Amino acid sequence: MSLSIQEIKNILREHDLLKSINQVSDHNFDYVSYDSRDIKPNTLFFGKGNFKPEFVTKAKDAGATGIVCEKHLSESNGMNEILVTNIQKAMSLISAAFFNYPQDDLFIIAFTGTKGKTTSSYFTRDAIEKATSDRTALFSTINTVVGNKPDQTFKSHLTTPESLDVFKNMRAAVDNGMKYLIMEVSSQAYLKNRVYGLKYNVGNFLNISPDHIGENEHPTFANYLHCKEQLLVNSHTCILNADSDHLVDIYYAAKTTTDPENIYLFGKKGTTPQIEVDLDFVYESISDSLTNNDIQLNSVSEKAKKLGLDGNYRIGIPGDYNESNATASIISAGLAGFKRGDMIDGLASARIPGRMEIFKSKNHGNVHVDYAHNYASMNALLGFLKRQDPNGKVIVVVGSPGNKGIDRRKGFGKALTQNADVAFLTTDDPAYEDPMKIAKEIDNHIDHDKVDVHFEMDREKAIKDAINFGKTGDIIVVAGKGRDPYQKINGVDTPYPTDSVIVEDYLEDLNSNDK
Numbered sequence: 001m002s003l004s005i006q007e008i009k010n011i012l013r014e015h016d017l018l019k020s021i022n023q024v025s026d027h028n029f030d031y032v033s034y035d036s037r038d039i040k041p042n043t044l045f046f047g048k049g050n051f052k053p054e055f056v057t058k059a060k061d062a063g064a065t066g067i068v069c070e071k072h073l074s075e076s077n078g079m080n081e082i083l084v085t086n087i088q089k090a091m092s093l094i095s096a097a098f099f100n101y102p103q104d105d106l107f108i109i110a111f112t113g114t115k116g117k118t119t120s121s122y123f124t125r126d127a128i129e130k131a132t133s134d135r136t137a138l139f140s141t142i143n144t145v146v147g148n149k150p151d152q153t154f155k156s157h158l159t160t161p162e163s164l165d166v167f168k169n170m171r172a173a174v175d176n177g178m179k180y181l182i183m184e185v186s187s188q189a190y191l192k193n194r195v196y197g198l199k200y201n202v203g204n205f206l207n208i209s210p211d212h213i214g215e216n217e218h219p220t221f222a223n224y225l226h227c228k229e230q231l232l233v234n235s236h237t238c239i240l241n242a243d244s245d246h247l248v249d250i251y252y253a254a255k256t257t258t259d260p261e262n263i264y265l266f267g268k269k270g271t272t273p274q275i276e277v278d279l280d281f282v283y284e285s286i287s288d289s290l291t292n293n294d295i296q297l298n299s300v301s302e303k304a305k306k307l308g309l310d311g312n313y314r315i316g317i318p319g320d321y322n323e324s325n326a327t328a329s330i331i332s333a334g335l336a337g338f339k340r341g342d343m344i345d346g347l348a349s350a351r352i353p354g355r356m357e358i359f360k361s362k363n364h365g366n367v368h369v370d371y372a373h374n375y376a377s378m379n380a381l382l383g384f385l386k387r388q389d390p391n392g393k394v395i396v397v398v399g400s401p402g403n404k405g406i407d408r409r410k411g412f413g414k415a416l417t418q419n420a421d422v423a424f425l426t427t428d429d430p431a432y433e434d435p436m437k438i439a440k441e442i443d444n445h446i447d448h449d450k451v452d453v454h455f456e457m458d459r460e461k462a463i464k465d466a467i468n469f470g471k472t473g474d475i476i477v478v479a480g481k482g483r484d485p486y487q488k489i490n491g492v493d494t495p496y497p498t499d500s501v502i503v504e505d506y507l508e509d510l511n512s513n514d515k
């Protein structure tokens with residue numbers, strides 16, 4: 001891979017991003033990086049975000065010969081300096097060119113939404129994996145998969161990576177023989193231009209509710225919605241959940257760049273969308289249990305009928321909200337050319353790490369480990385579990401993160417009051433805040449006539465206490481972290497065994513002791 005200064009100049013001019021170039025030599029760059037700890041000879045270094053001038057010196061000393069940034073720095077004297085009006089946009093466009101536009105060789109299905117991005121991405125990959133002969137890459141919050149060898153699957157740091165990593169990972173995927181890519185696109189990715197210039201074959205809008213608003217995230221809900229809608233503006237074909245809030249706004253965002261003939265709306269049977277546009281697909285819940293869901297999908301419009309997707313589908317994990325996630329996945333796969341028969345087995349056996357994992361105990365009720373970590377997901381999860389088993393007590397272990405999503409504290413208080421009998425408030429990525437202070441803020445929003453509240457900041461102990469509290473028939477929910485292997489404490493990712501492992505190990509002990 002290599003890229004010349006002339007090519008960079010052309011790209012930046014075309015996109016009106018170039019301020020000036022101070023060219024000291026005429027050569028090609030052989031490597032690109034935004035991190036001074038990852039430099040090779042002849043690197044083009046991107047000075048982005050909260051970077052410090054000393055990182056430029058470090059990069060130069062390590063072999064960087066060019067820098068792209070927004071302001072001149074004396075530390076870059078002697079380097080080829082490219083000044084731009086927007087570093088994030090420039091980095092995305094230059095990275096796509098450096099990695100030789102790998103997106104052109106992938107059929108890309110993208111998902112956005114407040115909830116269900118990871119689930120729908122896994123559903124889609126599992127559904128088509130066999131039919132693609134294992135040639136489906138995945139960029140998800142949990143794992144990044146760029147090939148089939150063990151070292152080609154690795155843990156993700158962000159839901160949607162930095163643009164340079166997006167294109168680097170896509171190049172790896174193409175070189176490893178991947179033909180399809182399923183990716184999650186966060187609103188933050190648009191706010192930070194991590195996918196600037198990228199187009200998707202199919203873009204899904206799952207749902208929207210207030211989240212990720214506050215310091216370091218979105219300034220307002222309007223900005224959050226706007227950022228999410230950019231996925232549709234950049235998709236050749238759009239799939240919209242017609243049961244989503246703000247549907248009119250979302251539909252018109254899709255229509256600005258996509259012919260309505262290439263917009264597919266789906267909804268649950270019996271609900272009336274807030275828009276006077278006919279649905280293309282309707283799904284009906286046939287059964288939802290604690291082990292799986294069955295749905296019937298019916299095409300309504302002529303264009304939907306052509307996809308040949310009608311029929312019954314079993315979904316491998318429980319949660320009635322997963323019916324809409326799976327419907328989006330099925331239509332996405334249909335638009336990629338797959339038929340019902342290609343995907344029914346994969347969808348029926350789909351599993352998502354840390355989402356709706358159920359662990360059975362002999363005498364303490366069943367334990368559900370799930371990633372629910374805001375009002376919408378907690379309410380959907382607890383509501384579903386209560387409908388399944390209305391007689392047991394609902395016992396919930398939950399915390400709320402520090403320095404972000406402050407609104408979640410109120411949301412958890414509300415969801416617990418509506419659905420829970422007992423809450424064990426604990427620690428969840430406290431960052432630079434005191435976890436007890438966060439727990440007290442959740443508690444301020446709980447109605448104590450309805451919920452019995454316990455405080456235990458050691459998360460592992462809180463989980464064990466909640467299990468011990470449970471009796472046969474009770475529903476124990478460990479929410480918010482799933483198989484997340486860290487607690488983010490004071491800027492450090494502190495290793496944590498994961499909720500799932502703690503529950504599994506503890507129940508193994510209890511079950512072998514309990515008669």
Ligand SMILES: CC(=O)N[C@H]1[C@@H](OP(=O)(O)OP(=O)(O)OC[C@H]2O[C@@H](n3ccc(=O)[nH]c3=O)[C@H](O)[C@@H]2O)O[C@H](CO)[C@@H](O)[C@@H]1O[C@H](C)C(=O)N[C@@H](C)C(=O)N[C@H](CCC(=O)O)C(=O)O
Binds near residue numbers: 034037048049161
């Ligand atoms: C607000 C935001 O988007 N921040 C991201 C951004 O930070 P940043 O550009 O300021 O980078 P930084 O880590 O402060 O460091 C500054 C620069 O100096 C460089 N550096 C640093 C140290 C050094 O020795 N040398 C050096 O060159 C770094 O590589 C970086 O380029 O770039 C970093 C990677 O370079 C990300 O880790 C960081 O995400 C933060 C940690 C984060 O948590 N973001 C969340 C809000 C997020 O993006 N979440 C969404 C999901 C939301 C959802 O669920 O919908 C996501 O897509 O993951």
Ligand SMILES: Nc1ncnc2c1ncn2[C@@H]1O[C@H](COP(=O)(O)OP(=O)(O)OP(=O)(O)O)[C@@H](O)[C@H]1O
Binds near residue numbers: 115117355371376
């Ligand atoms: N369509 C949905 N509506 C409401 N809740 C959902 C939906 N899909 C999943 N959930 C709940 O939200 C949790 C997170 O789901 P998932 O990881 O798929 O969402 P996500 O959009 O990737 O979330 P995040 O952006 O927080 O990483 C699940 O564990 C489940 O409790």
